[in-house]
Amino acid sequence: MIQENDRVLLSGQKREFFVRACDKEFSTDKGILNLSDLIGLNSGDLIYTHLQKPFKVIVPRPVDYFSYAKRTGAPMLPKDIGTVIAYTGMNKKDTVLDAGTGSGVAAIFFGGIAKMVVTYEKRPEFAEVCRKNIDDAGLDNVKVRAEDVLLSDGEYDIVHLDMQIEKEHVEHAHKLLKNGGYLATYTPFLEQTFNVMDAAKPVFSEVVCHELIGRELSRTERGTRPSTRVCHTGYITVCRK
Amino acid sequence: MIQENDRVLLSGQKREFFVRACDKEFSTDKGILNLSDLIGLNSGDLIYTHLQKPFKVIVPRPVDYFSYAKRTGAPMLPKDIGTVIAYTGMNKKDTVLDAGTGSGVAAIFFGGIAKMVVTYEKRPEFAEVCRKNIDDAGLDNVKVRAEDVLLSDGEYDIVHLDMQIEKEHVEHAHKLLKNGGYLATYTPFLEQTFNVMDAAKPVFSEVVCHELIGRELSRTERGTRPSTRVCHTGYITVCRK
Amino acid sequence: MIQENDRVLLSGQKREFFVRACDKEFSTDKGILNLSDLIGLNSGDLIYTHLQKPFKVIVPRPVDYFSYAKRTGAPMLPKDIGTVIAYTGMNKKDTVLDAGTGSGVAAIFFGGIAKMVVTYEKRPEFAEVCRKNIDDAGLDNVKVRAEDVLLSDGEYDIVHLDMQIEKEHVEHAHKLLKNGGYLATYTPFLEQTFNVMDAAKPVFSEVVCHELIGRELSRTERGTRPSTRVCHTGYITVCRK
Amino acid sequence: MIQENDRVLLSGQKREFFVRACDKEFSTDKGILNLSDLIGLNSGDLIYTHLQKPFKVIVPRPVDYFSYAKRTGAPMLPKDIGTVIAYTGMNKKDTVLDAGTGSGVAAIFFGGIAKMVVTYEKRPEFAEVCRKNIDDAGLDNVKVRAEDVLLSDGEYDIVHLDMQIEKEHVEHAHKLLKNGGYLATYTPFLEQTFNVMDAAKPVFSEVVCHELIGRELSRTERGTRPSTRVCHTGYITVCRK
Numbered sequence: 034m035i036q037e038n039d040r041v042l043l044s045g046q047k048r049e050f051f052v053r054a055c056d057k058e059f060s061t062d063k064g065i066l067n068l069s070d071l072i073g074l075n076s077g078d079l080i081y082t083h084l085q086k087p088f089k090v091i092v093p094r095p096v097d098y099f100s101y102a103k104r105t106g107a108p109m110l111p112k113d114i115g116t117v118i119a120y121t122g123m124n125k126k127d128t129v130l131d132a133g134t135g136s137g138v139a140a141i142f143f144g145g146i147a148k149m150v151v152t153y154e155k156r157p158e159f160a161e162v163c164r165k166n167i168d169d170a171g172l173d174n175v176k177v178r179a180e181d182v183l184l185s186d187g188e189y190d191i192v193h194l195d196m197q198i199e200k201e202h203v204e205h206a207h208k209l210l211k212n213g214g215y216l217a218t219y220t221p222f223l224e225q226t227f228n229v230m231d232a233a234k235p236v237f238s239e240v241v242c243h244e245l246i247g248r249e250l251s252r253t254e255r256g257t258r259p260s261t262r263v264c265h266t267g268y269i270t271v272c273r274k
Numbered sequence: 275m276i277q278e279n280d281r282v283l284l285s286g287q288k289r290e291f292f293v294r295a296c297d298k299e300f301s302t303d304k305g306i307l308n309l310s311d312l313i314g315l316n317s318g319d320l321i322y323t324h325l326q327k328p329f330k331v332i333v334p335r336p337v338d339y340f341s342y343a344k345r346t347g348a349p350m351l352p353k354d355i356g357t358v359i360a361y362t363g364m365n366k367k368d369t370v371l372d373a374g375t376g377s378g379v380a381a382i383f384f385g386g387i388a389k390m391v392v393t394y395e396k397r398p399e400f401a402e403v404c405r406k407n408i409d410d411a412g413l414d415n416v417k418v419r420a421e422d423v424l425l426s427d428g429e430y431d432i433v434h435l436d437m438q439i440e441k442e443h444v445e446h447a448h449k450l451l452k453n454g455g456y457l458a459t460y461t462p463f464l465e466q467t468f469n470v471m472d473a474a475k476p477v478f479s480e481v482v483c484h485e486l487i488g489r490e491l492s493r494t495e496r497g498t499r500p501s502t503r504v505c506h507t508g509y510i511t512v513c514r515k
Numbered sequence: 516m517i518q519e520n521d522r523v524l525l526s527g528q529k530r531e532f533f534v535r536a537c538d539k540e541f542s543t544d545k546g547i548l549n550l551s552d553l554i555g556l557n558s559g560d561l562i563y564t565h566l567q568k569p570f571k572v573i574v575p576r577p578v579d580y581f582s583y584a585k586r587t588g589a590p591m592l593p594k595d596i597g598t599v600i601a602y603t604g605m606n607k608k609d610t611v612l613d614a615g616t617g618s619g620v621a622a623i624f625f626g627g628i629a630k631m632v633v634t635y636e637k638r639p640e641f642a643e644v645c646r647k648n649i650d651d652a653g654l655d656n657v658k659v660r661a662e663d664v665l666l667s668d669g670e671y672d673i674v675h676l677d678m679q680i681e682k683e684h685v686e687h688a689h690k691l692l693k694n695g696g697y698l699a700t701y702t703p704f705l706e707q708t709f710n711v712m713d714a715a716k717p718v719f720s721e722v723v724c725h726e727l728i729g730r731e732l733s734r735t736e737r738g739t740r741p742s743t744r745v746c747h748t749g750y751i752t753v754c755r756k
Numbered sequence: 757m758i759q760e761n762d763r764v765l766l767s768g769q770k771r772e773f774f775v776r777a778c779d780k781e782f783s784t785d786k787g788i789l790n791l792s793d794l795i796g797l798n799s800g801d802l803i804y805t806h807l808q809k810p811f812k813v814i815v816p817r818p819v820d821y822f823s824y825a826k827r828t829g830a831p832m833l834p835k836d837i838g839t840v841i842a843y844t845g846m847n848k849k850d851t852v853l854d855a856g857t858g859s860g861v862a863a864i865f866f867g868g869i870a871k872m873v874v875t876y877e878k879r880p881e882f883a884e885v886c887r888k889n890i891d892d893a894g895l896d897n898v899k900v901r902a903e904d905v906l907l908s909d910g911e912y913d914i915v916h917l918d919m920q921i922e923k924e925h926v927e928h929a930h931k932l933l934k935n936g937g938y939l940a941t942y943t944p945f946l947e948q949t950f951n952v953m954d955a956a957k958p959v960f961s962e963v964v965c966h967e968l969i970g971r972e973l974s975r976t977e978r979g980t981r982p983s984t985r986v987c988h989t990g991y992i993t994v995c996r997k
Contacts, residue, residue, distance in 0.1 A: 077453035091454030095363035115360025119352035122336035124386025145365030146387045212318035213332030222738025242491035250483040256704025265741040463979030497945030500988040559935035573936030577845035597842025601834035604818035606868025627847025628869045694800035695814030724973040732965040
């Protein structure tokens with residue numbers, strides 16, 4: 034049941050809105066919505082504008098935070114987050130350290146899966162944005178630390194780094210990991226990727242670097258073809274202790 | 275702590291073995307291991323052969339079941355499983371219906387993440403293999419149904435189909451889903467992919483088909499380059515209700 | 516030696532201009548050029564603006580017509596033209612039939628290689644643009660026919676189609692080809708590609724469909740990575756008689 | 757008309773043979789062919805085995821030398837040769853220097869297009885294989901030099917290097933080129949590619965590095981899909997003087 038201050042996705046009339054259940058009005062070109070009406074509703078219920086146009090009420094999922102959360106820069110794409118989750122086998126027993134939080138999109142995905150996530154973001158203003166996004170996502174198992182990841186300690190199943198990575202970060206990650214656990218790094222440039230691979234090879238038992246070229250298939254009346262744009266995003270290096 | 279009958283990954287001496295903690299011996303070219311010694315150990319402990327060669331004891335992760343579980347055919351690759359997880363935003367609050375279980379690798383990944391997974395496999399001999407693999411993985415929130423997925427009912431956050439998909443399967447999936455929930459299908463051939471997209475477009479609010487071309491980066495003394503083999507695996511179509 | 520009315524590429528001052536050796540002035544932000552000064556010069560000579568800024572004189576190559584020729588629509592990319600040339604083994608002994616000329620970019624590449632090219636473009640206004648571009652390129656072995664390719668006859672080493680292709684076009688191409696010769700088709704959509712493959716399989720001895728995903732490698736001070744945009748252009752089907 | 761000693765491709769009975777018109781017999785599982793019967797025939801004629809099974813007589817094209825020429829190592833793929841041809845705009849007016857000849861496959865493609873090709877291969881045994889292949893291809897405009905390309909001089913429209921490339925090779929190529937001409941290099945590894953790009957940037961006016969990921973589309977009764985294997989071959993760097 035939706036409570037006051039919860040984030041809600043409204044879908045209908047070929048539109049989508051990401052709102053908050055609160056004591057405010059929300060104007061659309063299909064009429065005005067009273068957002069306090071959302072409180073007490075459930076996912077799938079309908080809400081109507083003053084013009085009697087219905088919108089479907091949806092409790093947001095992690096993918097919606099990718100689309101709608103406040104951003105501090107370009108977040109990792111779901112395809113890359115999915116690669117980290119799959120090749121580390123992230124699951125609900127895991128304790129995950131994440132660093133280079135940014136707007137927290139990856140941390141939100143991880144928080145929905147793992148037992149606990151600690152995410153390090155040393156730029157305080159980014160850490161602030163991230164805290165709000167994680168709060169919006171209703172995750173109480175994700176802790177944001179506004180400090181350098183090299184100051185972290187503890188024992189983790191998975192360490193995920195999306196930041197400028199030096200040799201010392203790879204070695205620090207190795208120390209933090211349980212045996213059989215994984216370091217996964219995201220690096221947009223080849224030089225950084227080489228650095229990670231070279232730093233990881235002597236200390237990890239397995240190092241595999243993945244590149245994923247993702248395309249959407251476009252299907253219209255004219256015909257079907259891969260979308261004409263493909264994003265290179267980066268390299269995901271997965272290292273097992 | 276490892277208990278009798280648990281699956282255990284042994285890593286060391288540049289080798290990896292997937293064994294069971296039980297009352298048996300296990301011969302390696304580095305000496306004989308007494309598998310009952312595993313009982314009571316923890317992930318990260320060492321076990322020694324009769325030649326005093328140590329192996330690291332690792333509690334398996336979902337990725338290990340991809341490598342070592344008994345197979346009924348070619349399972350989905352982690353990159354494709356990761357795409358399903360990420361684009362549906364699968365998380366621990368979710369109830370997931372999976373069909374076309376095969377050896378159960380996708381169900382094992384999903385079971386580690388979701389609250390509950392029901393997986394349909396109508397070929398009884400495959401359902402049997404799958405049950406054993408899921409049992410090995412220690413998952414008690416994954417139920418295997420040896421029947422046609424069209425017989426399923428209930429309400430799900432996510433439906434995942436990896437099988438011959440007809441229009442009726444897409445429409446049945448739509449009925450099973452909550453509002454805001456996702457159908458994700460895996461189809462190796464374009465014709466099937468077109469069928470899924472065409473069946474989904476009239477009933478779902480959003481239909482996106484992804485193709486992921488995955489490559490590994492090979493880094494040796496000779497130099498760095500993409501691995502010379504890339505697998506086309508299939509198309510992942512993600513449809514939101 | 517450059518003659519009156521020849522096309523000339525001017526390169527220098529971090530700029531590039533595609534001009535004509537003629538009795539006119541050409542204004543640049545680096546000063547005015549007297550284009551009649553080009554007559555009698557050779558590739559590699561310098562020409563100066565009235566501000567004494569030099570530009571290198573270059574006799575254009577086929578790639579320059581890709582960049583600068585007047586367009587009637589999106590021409591085939593050089594990577595796709597190169598695929599046609601390589602998989603057909605196009606060479607100076609060949610007689611080539613080209614259809615769906617458009618602005619004539621492919622015909623200009625082929626004309627630089629083959630003994631003779633006949634190109635069919637049934638839209639008269641496109642045929643007109645194409646004639647001018649081919650004339651500019653100084654090719655006297657390329658004939659433009661403003662009519663339907665199904666009206667063509669003769670004997671060819673290579674037939675190249677970049678147009679809406681029906682079964683009858685594939686069969687007509689087969690009739691026009693010498694034994695051992697090649698049909699190469701360019702189709703942006705999968706449905707058309709299927710049609711071509713299905714029409715070709717019964718009549719040609721070999722049918723191979725290529726997709727080329729091309730990326731540029733971007734190398735800057737920040738690092739090296741594949742460019743973030745990739746174009747899907749189309750499928751090249753190569754059929755040997 | 758086929759002359760004594762010419763290479764001939766025989767196609768039929770779902771088989772393909774690459775033979776020589778000469779005073780010998782050639783045994784197939786469909787009967788014996790008398791190869792001297794080929795002399796005087798034309799492309800497209802038929803030749804019969806002693807069992808009256810016909811084979812189509814085809815004068816080989818450059819692509820056939822890719823398939824059948826004697827190899828000294830892995831030759832460049834047609835897709836990469838096509839990329840060089842297209843992005844340099846190679847045509848019949850061009851004088852081309854090629855180095856790292858190997859078995860001469862690229863030189864055979866270039867020789868069919870350009871006015872003249874000089875190809876450098878410093879390993880004498882490879883130069884010998886290459887000479888025979890070029891001779892077989894009937895090209896009298898391709899000269900093989902069994903020496904280091906750094907000893908070359910003259911003026912070229914295009915320089916193509918498929919070898920271990922050092923900075924001095926890039927600079928030497930620049931000296932050999934006409935203004936507006938192109939250096940194209942083929943490098944399988946990223947490190948070499950970086951070296952070429954770094955050496956070229958200060959001396960060439962334009963440096964673009966291409967990667968082509970090529971896939972074949974497989975279409976069978978089961979359905980249509982990209983072939984499951986993709987080759988990374990290498991990077992083509994194209995530099996304009």
